[in-house]
Amino acid sequence: MSVFTRSQAERESLLLPELAELTAHHRANSAGYERILASLGIAADASFGAIAELPWLPVRMFKTHDLKSVPDDEVFKTLTSSGTTGAGASRIHLDKAAAGAQTKQLGATLQEVLGGERLPMLMVDTIGIIKNRRSFSARGAGVLGMANFGRKHTYVLDEDDKPDVEAVKRFLAEYGDKPFLIFGFTFMVWQYLYEVAREHRLDLSNGILIHSGGWKKLIDRAVDNAEFRRRFTEDTGLHRIHNYYGMIEQIGTVFLEGPSGNSLYCPDFADVVIRDPETWQEQPVGRPGVIEVVSTLPRSYPGHVLLTEDLGVYQGIDDGDWPGKHFTVLGRLPKAEARGCSDTFSGTAA
Amino acid sequence: MEQRFPAAAPIAADTLLAQVREEPPGGRLTVGDPRVVEFVTKFARKLLAPALARRFPELTSLGFFLRKGELAKALSTLETAGTALRFPRGLVFHVPPANVDTIFVYSWALSALAGNPNVVRVSSRSAGAAEVVLEALNSALGDVSPETAATIRATQRMVTYDRSDEISGALSRAADLRVIWGGDASVAALRKYPLAPHARDLTFPDRSSFAIASVRGWQEATPEARLSAAEGFYNDSYWFDQAACSSPRAVFWVGDAEGARAAGTEFRQLLGQVLAAKHHVVEPAMAVQKRVSAYGAAIDGLVSSIRFDGNALATLELADATVLPREWLGAGTFANARVGSLDELVSIVQRKDQTVSQFGFTATELTGFVTALAGRGVDRVVPFGSALTFAGVWDGYDLLAEFSRLVTVQA
Numbered sequence: 038m039s040v041f042t043r044s045q046a047e048r049e050s051l052l053l054p055e056l057a058e059l060t061a062h063h064r065a066n067s068a069g070y071e072r073i074l075a076s077l078g079i080a081a082d083a084s085f086g087a088i089a090e091l092p093w094l095p096v097r098m099f100k101t102h103d104l105k106s107v108p109d110d111e112v113f114k115t116l117t118s119s120g121t122t123g124a125g126a127s128r129i130h131l132d133k134a135a136a137g138a139q140t141k142q143l144g145a146t147l148q149e150v151l152g153g154e155r156l157p158m159l160m161v162d163t164i165g166i167i168k169n170r171r172s173f174s175a176r177g178a179g180v181l182g183m184a185n186f187g188r189k190h191t192y193v194l195d196e197d198d199k200p201d202v203e204a205v206k207r208f209l210a211e212y213g214d215k216p217f218l219i220f221g222f223t224f225m226v227w228q229y230l231y232e233v234a235r236e237h238r239l240d241l242s243n244g245i246l247i248h249s250g251g252w253k254k255l256i257d258r259a260v261d262n263a264e265f266r267r268r269f270t271e272d273t274g275l276h277r278i279h280n281y282y283g284m285i286e287q288i289g290t291v292f293l294e295g296p297s298g299n300s301l302y303c304p305d306f307a308d309v310v311i312r313d314p315e316t317w318q319e320q321p322v323g324r325p326g327v328i329e330v331v332s333t334l335p336r337s338y339p340g341h342v343l344l345t346e347d348l349g350v351y352q353g354i355d356d357g358d359w360p361g362k363h364f365t366v367l368g369r370l371p372k373a374e375a376r377g378c379s380d381t382f383s384g385t386a387a
Numbered sequence: 388m389e390q391r392f393p394a395a396a397p398i399a400a401d402t403l404l405a406q407v408r409e410e411p412p413g414g415r416l417t418v419g420d421p422r423v424v425e426f427v428t429k430f431a432r433k434l435l436a437p438a439l440a441r442r443f444p445e446l447t448s449l450g451f452f453l454r455k456g457e458l459a460k461a462l463s464t465l466e467t468a469g470t471a472l473r474f475p476r477g478l479v480f481h482v483p484p485a486n487v488d489t490i491f492v493y494s495w496a497l498s499a500l501a502g503n504p505n506v507v508r509v510s511s512r513s514a515g516a517a518e519v520v521l522e523a524l525n526s527a528l529g530d531v532s533p534e535t536a537a538t539i540r541a542t543q544r545m546v547t548y549d550r551s552d553e554i555s556g557a558l559s560r561a562a563d564l565r566v567i568w569g570g571d572a573s574v575a576a577l578r579k580y581p582l583a584p585h586a587r588d589l590t591f592p593d594r595s596s597f598a599i600a601s602v603r604g605w606q607e608a609t610p611e612a613r614l615s616a617a618e619g620f621y622n623d624s625y626w627f628d629q630a631a632c633s634s635p636r637a638v639f640w641v642g643d644a645e646g647a648r649a650a651g652t653e654f655r656q657l658l659g660q661v662l663a664a665k666h667h668v669v670e671p672a673m674a675v676q677k678r679v680s681a682y683g684a685a686i687d688g689l690v691s692s693i694r695f696d697g698n699a700l701a702t703l704e705l706a707d708a709t710v711l712p713r714e715w716l717g718a719g720t721f722a723n724a725r726v727g728s729l730d731e732l733v734s735i736v737q738r739k740d741q742t743v744s745q746f747g748f749t750a751t752e753l754t755g756f757v758t759a760l761a762g763r764g765v766d767r768v769v770p771f772g773s774a775l776t777f778a779g780v781w782d783g784y785d786l787l788a789e790f791s792r793l794v795t796v797q798a
Contacts, residue, residue, distance in 0.1 A: 069686035076685040076693045076704075095679045102686050314671030315698065327671060346675065370672045 040145045040304040041293075041359035048308050048361060049088060055333050056341060057085050060092070063339035066106035070094075070339040089310045089319045093329050093342045096127075096286050105130040105338045112337075118178070118285040127286055135337035139289025140185070142334055146291055146304045147186055150245060150279050157212035158187025159205065159244070161221025161230045163194040176222060178285070183247065187218045193229055200233045209239060216243050222250035223280070227260060234273040242274030249281045249291075253368070262365075266298050282366055286340050290332040295358030301366070302359045307332040309362055311351055312344070314370075322351040325367055346370045388554060391509050392524045392545040400557040403544060407478065407504040408561075411541040413534050416502035418473050418791055419462040422535040423499045428455045430527040434520075443516040445626070445775075449489050452777060453496055461779050461787060462500060471793045475502030477563025479790065482508050482577055484569035487627065488516035493777050494566055494786075495545070501790035504542040506558055511547045521545065556580045564589060564790070570632075589789055591632075591782055594741035595713040596774065598623075598635035599729070602642025604747015605650040616746045617657035619772020623744055625667060625699075626775055628718035633742035633767075633774045637711045637722035639732060641748075647725040655696060662699045662719075669698035669718065677701050677717035684712055690722070709735045729756040733763070740764040741782060744774045 043051065064071045064081065074092055075081075085091050098104060105112065107130065114136050116129040131139070166177045167184075184190060191208040195201040208217075219241070221230065226248045234241055246269070252261060260268075262280060269275045282301050283291035292301040292309065303309055310329040311320045320326040328349040335341045348367040357363040389397055416423065433439070434450030451457065467473050479498045483491030495507045509517065524545070528536045548554050559565055559580035567577045570593040582588065598620065605613065624634050640647035669677075681701050684690045689712055692704040701720040705711060708724035708731070716722075726732055729752065743765050745753060753768050766783040769776070779786050 072685045072688065073682045073693075076690055078692065094682065095675050097675070097679045098682055098686075101679060101683050104686070314674060327675075344675065344678075346672070370675065371670065372672055 038145065039149055040142070040306065041149055041302055041361075043305045044360045045354050045362060048303075048305075052306070052308060052331075052333060053085065053088055056088065056091055056331065059333060059336065059341045060085075062336065063106045063341070067104055067339050069102060069104050070106070088308050088331055091331070091342045093310075093344045094339065096284065096343045096345050099127040099129060099286050099338075099340065100125045103128055103130075104340075107132045107135075107337045116178070116285055116288060129285055129288060129340065130338050131288070132337045135335070138334055138336070141289075142304070142306060143182070143289045143291060144186065146293060147247065149293065150247070150277065150296075151186060151218060152216070155186065155188045156216055156218040156245070157189040157191075157208070158184070158218045158220065159191050159193060159208055159230075160184070161193045161219065161226045161248075163196060163198055164192045165196055165198075179222070179249070180220070183220045187220070193221070193233075200229050202233060202237055205233065205239065206237070209241075213240060213243055216245060219244045219246040219248075219275075221246075221248055223248045223252065223265075224250060224254035227255055227258070227265065231265075231269060231273065234275075240274055241269070242276070244275045245277040245279070246275055247279050247281065249283065251366070251368075262299055284330070284343075284345065286343055287330055287332050287335060289334045290330065292330070292364075295363065297358050299365065300352045300357055300363040302357065302363045303361050306334060309349075309364055311349055311364065320351070322353055325350040327370065328364070328366065388546040388548040390544065391521050391547055392543070393528060393540045394521075394525050398546075400554045403506070403546070404478075404557065404561045407506065407542055407544060409541065411504075412537045416475060416499075416504070416538070416542060418465055418475060418502045419500060420502050422531075422538045423502070424455070424458055424462075425535050426527060426531050426539050427453050427458065427496055427500065429530040430523055431455075433523040433527060439519060439523075443488075443519060445489050446516060446519065448776060449492055449520075452493065458500060461497075464779070464785070465501075465787055465791060467793065470795045470797055472796065473791050473793055476790055476792050477503060478561055479503045479505045479564045479566060480508075480558045480562035481505060481566045482568065482573060483510070484573070485510035485512050487631065489520065490568055490777075491517070491545075492520055494568065495543070497779060497786045498564075498566070498790045499543060501787055503564075503790055505544065506562075507545040508558075509545050509547050511549065552580075562586055567591065589784065593739065594632035594782065595739055596633050596635050596742035596744070597637040597639065597711070597740065598744040598746070598771070599639045599641055599732070599748070600650070600654070600745070601747035601752070602640055602646040602650050605654070606646060608747060613653065614657055614660075616771045617654060617661050619770070620654075620658060620744070620746075621661045621665065622772055623774035624721075625662075625665075625719060628673075629720065630715050630718070631775055635721070635742075635744050635774065636713065636716065637705075637724070639708065640723075640725045641729055641732075642725075642727070644725060651723065651725075655700065655702060658700060659696050662697070667699050673718055674698040677720050680716035680720060684716070684722075711735065713737075713739065730759060732756070733759045736760055736764040738764045741766050742774050743768045744771050745769070746771045 064074060079092055111132045112130045113133045114131045117126040160180060162180050167181050191204055193205055266278050280294040281291040290307045292303055295302050308331040311326040312329055313320050313326050325348055328345045328347045330345060331342050347369055349364050351362055351364050354362050431450045431453035434446045440447045465473055481494045483494055491507050491509060495505055498505050559582055563586050565582060566589045567574050568591045574590045574592050640651055681693045681703055684703055689706060690703040691706045694702045699719050703722050705722050705724040708726050711722050745768055
């Protein structure tokens with residue numbers, strides 16, 4: 038069952054009623070969310086003509102306030118992540134149903150490129166990242182979440198964060214002649230897997246790489262997505278490469294790079310809106326703006342329509358590998374800085 | 388330490404302190420010392436050069452503040468009567484804020500005019516305007532007589548140094564008065580360094596400010612006066628991204644509900660016109676920040692309605708006029724409420740409240756309001772457009788008086 042089937046028109050006709058119902062559900066069950074919409078003057082029985090007309094929340098709201106649509110005693114799991122902005126940690130509350138739904142839909146999304154079987158899996162990380170189960174970094178959570186989709190996990194880095202070339206060679210000797218899964222964060226995949234594989238002439242041609250985490254750390258190496266793909270293919274044979282874009286505030290929803298690369302696609306239960314930061318109207322194809330992510334998964338907290346702090350641009354609509362909108366991420370919004378009497382900089386006075 | 392003014396080679400704190408403690412050429416500085424007046428006047432002239440004024444409007448205000456006539460007026464407040472004589476306080480160590488480029492000059496100039504040797508710590512992150520000020524100070528040394536220049540060089544120092552317990556400690560121990568700007572965090576950081584037993588701190592902690600507008604005053608005002616109120620309010624609020632301590636964060640309309648609604652609507656429209664005319668641009672990150680703050684205030688139950696007029700202006704109607712957010716909510720975000728009379732505001736004022744910008748009230752009404760406050764808070768009441776205008780009396784202190792001391796003589 039593919040989840041990359043719906044045209045944009047189908048999304049509007051099928052997702053919009055679901056999202057409108059979710060909006061009403063969150064208004065009825067989250068006092069904070071209701072207060073926001075009420076103070077914006079959005080009537081309780083408001084109807085929405087398009088996905089882009091749904092009210093959005095800045096993703097940072099989940100760092101500053103606890104927003105949830107389930108009673109305390111039904112919270113099954115609270116995810117916390119500290120973002121890179123230093124504004125504290127997001128707190129995302131899941132009940133049993135939401136926790137189940139996010140795992141299921143992430144699986145359905147990845148099945149598109151992995152097939153139905155669990156594949157042998159190379160983790161481009163150290164096992165240490167998931168050792169301390171009490172406090173997870175975002176990286177640890179990512180590794181752990183992805184581990185479910187593979188078997189025979191082999192970690193590319195040893196306990197001292199050094200590439201374990203022998204372990205990788207053993208893995209490839211055993212599983213390298215059939216499809217296998219590779220997972221890691223973009224910069225680590227480049228630094229530890231690409232460079233090691235090129236140096237040791239490893240054959241990754243049967244690999245399927247799933248990676249995420251952005252390009253900031255690779256900018257000074259002049260590596261962008263196209264370069265990343267080209268060199269992996271030329272130097273290691275790896276050609277099935279899928280970047281994805283997702284965030285803890287919309288856990289379970291990932292926007293996945295299509296087979297021909299350089300464009301992210303929305304699964305059938307999700308959508309994306311690129312907004313002009315001046316007017317907040319939707320941008321046409323080719324015009325950059327702020328990325329809004331839309332998903333029907335968040336039912337236990339009002340995170341179904343979120344304005345991210347990333348910039349992106351539509352590459353096209355209904356004209357790519359899979360139906361619907363497809364887009365690329367251009368980077369983060371620069372930080373807001375204010376001048377003023379009080380030093381907003383910390384630790385500088387002494 | 389890097390020596391920014393007078394520009395010179397790096398120096399150790401002890402050496403610098405020994406130098407400013409020496410008897411300066413031409414004799415010790417006095418209160419209102421003509422050598423300092425001469426130097427400051429020449430420096431002010433440089434700030435008022437049209438090319439600079441266009442690039443940094445805040446330097447114009449500074450230049451006006453330091454004109455000869457203004458200095459004479461300020462110094463005249465120090466004249467003593469009877470048996471008291473006034474003298475400089477001693478060595479003053481100034482720690483200005485990192486992110487308002489001109490405060491260090493006001494602080495320094497008033498202290499120098501009171502006859503003190505000064506050490507000013509200029510932030511290493513000081514931006515455009517601060518650099519220009521330091522250039523102007525250094526070049527003003529060439530515009531005064533060699534004798535005056537020698538006295539200024541000997542007694543006045545502006546330095547930059549990275550975080551250092553040793554240097555901050557040495558300067559604090561040596562100071563007769565320590566002046567700390569930059570809010571609560573700066574005050575707490577500097578208080579770690581002991582002062583000499585006789586010495587004192589003059590602190591400028593975190594403050595917040597609000598605006599009041601008279602419905603009756605608005606109704607009686609001409610269209611021109613209303614537009615100029617909006618222009619003044621724009622300068623008060625937007626110049627420093629509304630993060631200056633004296634920029635209003637809330638606006639109270641005082642009068643009847645119907646009149647307040649009409650006046651508020653018109654004021655918002657006029658402010659929108661001013662923002663458009665000034666081509667005011669809001670960075671996307673700031674626009675998002677404003678929404679995070681506004682929605683957060685809604686979640687917290689502080690506001691009943693949120694209105695965005697573009698990215699530049701957000702108006703948050705308070706659910707309860709007596710519960711106002713005092714923290715910074717993003718550039719161009721105003722809590723808004725109506726009260727029947729100024730008396731209703733008395734109980735909400737806190738010690739933290741610094742500036743009340745006002746439109747449309749009479750002096751009698753304002754004096755009545757301040758009298759009713761009975762010292763609860765509020766250090767200054769100014770018309771729209773003057774919130775950011777620095778004055779010799781600041782945060783309740785008469786600065787020249789603080790920078791000097793009295794000696795009484797009885798025969």
